[in-house]
Amino acid sequence: MAERNEKHDETQPIGMQQIVERAVARALQEHIPQLQAQIAQRVLEALPPATSDTPVAAHEDSGALVQAVANIHAGTTQKEILRALLDAGSAYCARTALFVVKAGAATGWQARGFGDDESVKDFPLDLHAGPAAHAYQNRVATPGNIAEMGKGFTEQFGSPANEQVLVLPLALKDKVAALVYADGGDSGKLNADALELLVITTSAWLEVASLRKQAPLRESSDTASFERPAPPVQTVSSYSDPFASHTPKHTPVAVPAMPEPEVVEVATAHASTAAAPAVAADPLAGLSPEDADVHRKAQRFARLLVDEIKLYNQAKVAEGRRNKDLYDRLKEDIDKSRGTFQKRYGSTAAATVDYFQLELLRSLAEDDVSIMGSNFRR
Secondary structure, three states, rough: HHHHHHHHHHOOOOHHHHHHHHHHHHHOOOOOOOOOHHHHHHHHOOOOOOOOOOOOHHHHHHHHHHHHHHHHHOOHHHHHHHHHHHHHOOOOEEEEEEEEEOOOOEEEEEEEEOHHHHHHOOOOOOOOOOHHHHHHHOOEEEEEEEEHHHHHHHHHOOOOOOOEEEEEEEEOEEEEEEEEEEEEEOOOEEHHHHHHHHHHHHHHHHHHHHHHHHHHHHHHHHOOOOOOOOOOOOOOOOOOOOOOOOOOOOOOOOOOOOOOOOOOOOOOOOOOOHHHHHHHOOOOOOOOOHHHHHHHHHHHHHHHHHHHHHHHHHEEEEHHHHOOOOOHHHHHHHHHHHHHHHHHHHOHHHHHHHHHHHHHHHHOOOOOOOHOOOOOOO
16 A cells, blocks of 8 residues: 555645545444445545645545545446446546456456447456456455556557556455456556545445345335244345346356355353353344344444435534534434334334434434434434
């Protein structure tokens, strides 16, 4: 990362790298790396106000980056979001392409800036070596030299003038679903930090869109029958695959699967002295697996609802925090979202904890109930 920052520091607006790093770090520390709304909010909060001491170029680039994120937000389908990523990314590099990862192999999907953007379609990307392999296996943005992309790649697409490339992983549900390639072409334009932020934003927004799509399908599962046992609660692992229709024409050579982290289950027969700390560490430890899963889903759903309130009412949130009347300004949105949450989880095992209320105080009021105002229901 340090090497990449040094390579691109000369092309960055003053302070932009620090702004983005600080914004993303704060979002990650709050354990919501997969929600676009949190990331976007942090970026907006981190951007400095315009002053006479700040170079005009820095403001222009910051504004363009915020607009690029907004364009990704505007996508309502997975394909629209991914196309918005490529369109937005083309402002920060000369050439960019997205390669779909399936069964350990990567194939071209769409591109921008290659002259013939269709030339990347179905092109097999080598995942065995170079920056593509490193980005895929380690899930980190990886700079490199065009020669490391393989002879077939350079013969097909040519080389950028400075020979520098960047490969970024687009992760969905902790798996790399695609790799984004970028280079400077003939101009040398390659803003690594902006591209990384756009890819992170896209990953988060794809998951938010998937949750929204699945929400109506789960409405019927909230009314349990007393005559028969309720079906097992489905885990949130069935995220829609944005590349489900992408079938490569060639036969890919699979990369050996990376070993998954070993999951160690603690036996219930531990001595009481050893079990006590575990129970204290996990408030759901005493629940059945089914009930614990419902509680976790309720927590995630509450976060999603509050993040949407913040996303679409950024000015009201800022004003409400300053004037300590946040509930009065957002009453309609808060009450509507509270009703949605109660309809979904009010008669489930998670009803014993008001996760929506807790998330309002944590995320909207920043753990200060006075910010909500005197009319807020404690």
